[in-house]
């Protein structure tokens with residue numbers, strides 16, 4: 262299902278203000294005044310004065326298309342996790358709308374309906390594992406959907422296989438006996454067991470060792486190839502360049518860039534101006550270009566750059582080998598010309 266962000270702005274201040282007002286109403290109802298029982302009167306929040314408003318998101322518009330892989334990046338505090346929580350209505354916009362499958366997710370019922378279809382995997386999801394066995398954890402969501410024990414178990418085994426765990430071997434184990442990478446895959450299985458068509462991942466590879474990182478990202482790439490739409494937040498530009506159809510760059514809560522990896526990473530200077538960077542191979546290509554190596558302005562990964570440099574090197578070797586031969590030929594021709602003229 263496509264998910265549309267239409268001029269979405271979000272302020273945590275307003276949320277705090279609502280909570281504060283609810284507190285005041287509750288206190289008035291109970292007959293207590295602020296300051297009773299040693300409670301300090303609270304400072305007036307900044308909300309209400311435009312200049313002081315702090316927007317975690319500001320006028321964010323984009324569409325996550327069916328089956329699309331949208332990468333999300335931005336400096337720390339730029340709003341990635343806040344945006345992610347809007348994807349299935351956990352947070353609702355202060356201004357603007359999020360529309361999923363035609364429904365406005367500010368409507369609680371619409372948000373609840375969409376939650377099976379839009380799976381959100383938060384940062385460090387393994388911290389939320391809670392059940393005694395892997396199977397109990399993964400089948401929690403399907404059982405909540407009202408599925409029978411048998412169906413929930415079947416889906417859970419399918420999800421464990423989908424995240425490339427040996428389902429028979431791990432199902433009855435405690436999740437806490439597993440490695441960090443495996444625990445994270447169990448958490449992902451819990452979301453996949455809902456059979457979502459959209460998967461939203463907040464830094465899925467953060468904190469994993471290199472092998473578990475690769476396994477996790479290969480897994481996400483495979484889920485995408487099999488048809489899931491993916492929105493993935495990451496600080497790693499190489500991963501985003503390799504996996505994304507398009508990349509959304511956030512800066513201080515606003516859309517700074519939205520385009521294909523090619524379009525985004527050809528603007529390395531602008532990315533650096535907001536504390537981000539282009540992928541490693543792209544930076545090397547750019548440095549070589551400024552030193553006179555004629556490389557096309559395309560998006561390189563390490564293999565692509567190595568292949569382009571090897572091609573240039575071969576062409577140069579051929580050129581050098583061809584040059585003396587050409588000179589000799591010219592000299593021969595000169596001699597023969599000379600001989601003729603002589």
Ligand SMILES: Nc1ncnc2c1ncn2[C@@H]1O[C@H](COP(=O)(O)OP(=O)(O)OP(=O)(O)O)[C@@H](O)[C@H]1O
Pocket residue numbers: 273316317335336337338339340341342343344
């Ligand atoms: N629960 C909260 N209450 C108040 N402000 C918050 C809350 N969560 C985030 N913020 C603020 O909202 C802004 C966006 O934060 P967010 O966590 O969405 O950024 P991020 O891009 O995910 O950062 P990171 O890369 O560090 O994960 C920041 O200014 C942050 O301090």
Ligand SMILES: [Mg+2]
Pocket residue numbers: 341342343463
């Ligand atoms: Mg975050």
